[in-house]
Amino acid sequence: MTQKRFRWHNYYLSYIILAALAIPTLFPIFVMLVISMKSYSQYAANPMLPSFPLHLENYQVAWEFMSRSYLNNIIIIGTSTIFILLFGSLTAYALARYTFPGRQLIFYLILAVLAIPSSVILVPSFMLVVKLDILNTMWAAILPYTAHQSLVILVFYTFFSGLPEEMFESARLDGAGHLAIYSKLVLPLSWPIISAMGIFEVWLHWNDYAWPSLVLSNPEIRTVALQLVTFIDGMNVPEPGQAMAASVIASIPLILLFVFSMKTFIAGLTSGAVKM
DSSP states (O other), rough: OHHHHHHHHHHHHHHHHHHHHHHHHHHHHHHHHHTTTOHHHHHOOSSSSSOOOOTHHHHHHHHHHHHHHHHHHHHHHHHHHHHHHHHHHHHHHHHHHHHOOOOOOOOHHHHHTTTTGGGGHHHHHHHHHHHOOTTTTTTHHHHHHHHHHHHHHHHHHHHHHHHHHHHHHHHHHOOOHHHHHIIIIIIIHTHHHHHHHHHHHHHHHOOHHHHHHOOOOOOGOOHHHHHHHHHHHOOOOOOHHHHHHHHHHOOOOOOOOHHHHHHHHHHHHIIITOOO
C-alpha cells in the first residue's frame, strides 16, 4: 500500500514539475491572446490581464488583412512540399537501392549541403531568381524551397537502405520495374516518414520571413510572415489588439498542425526517419 501511494505521489509530482516548466513557454501565448481582445485604451490601462468587454472585432480587422496571404502560403508551401517529398524520395531511392559510378560522391555532396548556412546562399539564390526572370512570382519562393532537399534525402536514404533486399528481389522476379517498385512497394511502406517530413517542411517554411522578403514585394503574393510584418509596422495608428490578433491568426495553422499530427510525426520518426 505504501509503495502504491509512493508511486502515485511520484506520478502527480511529475505532472506538477512539467506544468511548472511549461509556464514560461505558455505565458507569452496567454499574453498574446489577452492583448488580441483589447482596445487601445484597455491595453494602455492594463496590458497583461484580461479586460472586459472583449473586442473580438480585432480578429475581423486582422483577418481581412491576412486572408489573402493565407491562400498564398497554402499554394507556395503546399506545392514546394509536394515537390520536395517527390524528388527527395526519388533521389534517395536511387542512391539507396542502386549501385552506379559516383553514387557515394553524390551522397556526400548532398550531406555537405547541410553544413552550409542558409544565409550564405541568399545572394546567389536571389541572383539566380533574377536571371530566371521569376522575381515577384510565387515560383521565386517555390523553386528555392524545393531545392532544399538535403535533409529529406538523408532521412529517406536511411530508411530505404534498411529495407530488406529480398523484398526488392521478389518484386523484380514478378516483373516489376523501377517505377512499379517505387510507387507500389516503397511508397506505401514510407507513409509514416512522408507524413513526418511533410509536417516538418510546412513547419520550416510557414513563418519564413528572410527569403520571401527578398523575392515577393508584390502585395498580392505576400506570405503570412510578410503580411504580418506589414500589418504591424504599416498601420498609421498603432493598435496592439489588432496586431496581436493578426499574430494569433498567423499561428493557428501551426498550432493545429502540431495538435493533430503529433502522433503521426512521432510515428514517422520512430519508424526509421532518424536512424543512422
